[in-house]
Amino acid sequence: MLGMILAASIIVLVVLLDQISKLLVLTYLYEGRVVLIEGILNFTYVENRGMAFGLLADKRWVFIVLSVVGIGLLCFYLFRYVKRPLSRVGLALIVGGGIGNMIDRVRLGFVVDFIDFCAFDFWVWVFNVADAAVCVGAALFVLDVLLDMLNEAKLAKAKGASSQKKTEE
DSSP, X not given: XXXXXXXXXXXXXXXXXXXXXXXXXXXXXTTXXXXXXXXXXXXXXXXXXXXXXXXXXXXXXXXXXXXXXXXXXXXXXHHHTOOSHHHHHHHHHHHHHHHHHHHHHHHHSSEEEEEEEOSSTTOOOEEOXXXXXXXXXXXXXXXXXXXXXXXXXXXXXXXXXXXXHHHHX
C-alpha cells in the first residue's frame, strides 16, 4: 500500500511541478528567452505542436488519444503488477510527465517547452519538466529491469552451482 501511495504522490508532484513551471513561463517568458548560464542553459519559450522533438506536428487529437490509452495502461500495470520500488518510481515519473504534457495539449493545443540546454552543438531540442520526468523515469525503469535480470542470472547460476555440487557428492 505504501508503494502505491508513493507512486501516486510522485505522479501528482510531477504534474504540479510541470504545470506550475509552464504557468510561470507563459506568464513571464512568453515568446522570450532568459540566459541562465551563458553557453549552457537558457529558458526559451517554445510551442511544441508535435510529439517528442516536434515530430508529427499538428496531430493534436492523435496525441491526446494515444496519451489517454498509454497513461491508462501504464497506471493499470503500475498499480496492479509492479512491486519493485525503482520500477514504481520510474513508471510514476513517466505517468506524471505524460499527464503534464496531455494537460497542455487539451488546454492549449500544444505543449509548452522552455528548458534549452545549449552546452553542446548537437543538442538542439527544448524540453520541459514533464519531458525530463519521462526520460528519467524511463531510465530508472530500464535500469531496474536490467538489475532484476542480473539478479535472476546470479540466482540461476548459484542454483546451478549448488545442483552441480549435489550431483558430485
